[in-house]
Amino acid sequence: MRSPNRMKDYGSMSKEPEDVRLSVIDERIKDVKNIIAVSSGKGGVGKSLVASALSLSLARRGYRVGLFDLDLTSPSTHIILNVGETQPIEDKGIVPPKIHGISYMSITYYSGDHPTPLRGQEFSNALIELMAITRWGDLDFLLIDMPPGISDATLDIIRFIKRAKFLIITTPSKLAFETVRKLIELLLDLHVEIIGIVENMKLKKSDFIKINMDKLGVRYLGEIKFDEDLEEALGDVDKFSETDFFKKIEEIAEEILKTLASGAQ
């Protein structure tokens, strides 16, 4: 099954010519040096928290950072970062506002607080539209908060943002690992680069995830202890930056920079 044409098996995404949409999106991200897709097998593992903390951490090191919340099923970064009343500016596309030094874009600017029960094709179109209209400009890092697991949206992002490298978040749970394993198999199959994995919400000593990642050939970037105080820091970036979670992410940022410098696998 590991043929280079495997992508075709996943079906046609839209009736519009793909090359046109691809080239529009390519143009929008041409001055972005590194694209990191922060992804997980299932929800609730802390993916949005990692994406938010990592964006803040890289911005504070002086990098030009963008954060793109494409988790249309359960967008969270706007709450974590408390984006408030900010709005993108329309100017030959959409220019993301700056939030805490990060260029920030989210589907929630358009869906508001309403439920968004989009059917497959509409969902795909909304996502591609958002990728096609956002003007990121010059960036060192663009972090994408991905929808959890293997969905249409995941496949669309892989197809349209070919330079995206995956940072995978899991918890120590067998249930999380089960879906992460499937995601990793798919990424390897599609020849998508994987930067490594972060093990979040760790409660007890266990090598389960690390051992399994070694088997799969995925770099283990570090573990983060379960942080009870995180909830109260949501929406307060100063408080968030003081959490143990955030401090651990700063170390992991270092690992990610090293990995990217030496070439991801």
Add this chain to the structure above:
Amino acid sequence: MRSPNRMKDYGSMSKEPEDVRLSVIDERIKDVKNIIAVSSGKGGVGKSLVASALSLSLARRGYRVGLFDLDLTSPSTHIILNVGETQPIEDKGIVPPKIHGISYMSITYYSGDHPTPLRGQEFSNALIELMAITRWGDLDFLLIDMPPGISDATLDIIRFIKRAKFLIITTPSKLAFETVRKLIELLLDLHVEIIGIVENMKLKKSDFIKINMDKLGVRYLGEIKFDEDLEEALGDVDKFSETDFFKKIEEIAEEILKTLASGAQ
């Protein structure tokens, strides 16, 4: 927007005549007295754990119980219940095997351990196929482990299993609540019955979820403390039944039985 025709806005699901598929599925579940869709706004809140424990708990009270894992994005009940090498039997459709006294059916019997990157339409079709072929027979309760959030799959299940009443699982987190709120709004909009909400993984005293559910008119069925020992009980039903989590679910089962007896809202 609260028109009775709102469902139509969500688009056509398939080219096959809907009434034919509807009547096939209706026939399959005609001898099922109660259908409970165990649902959540986002993943990782313990939905599959609740669905599994509740199924076991009801079966032990002498009820005839079915568990239908339709969380195609991240199926977990087969791991929690350790279904092992069991298989459904083909007989004018598919007869679910009995696992720990529960009639059990999961997409994993067909997808195995492989990634299932189905596109929207294929996904819909796989789901509907599974609903249409499974012969549940006489049951007091059929619990459905739903895909998280508002997806095509959620909308398909609402459309095809009209008698399903929703049991909603959340955590105390603002991030979980944000997506749960959207799910509840959609269900109310579609006139789908909501049995109530369970607050899982509680760490600290907080009325945040309860207060907000009162506002939305959703019954608060109880809270479950974060249970560190749960992970080690996954796949071992005897151990699982001894956890604090399971014991709390037995109390919540009582609440659910009362609510169903008096009519859900």
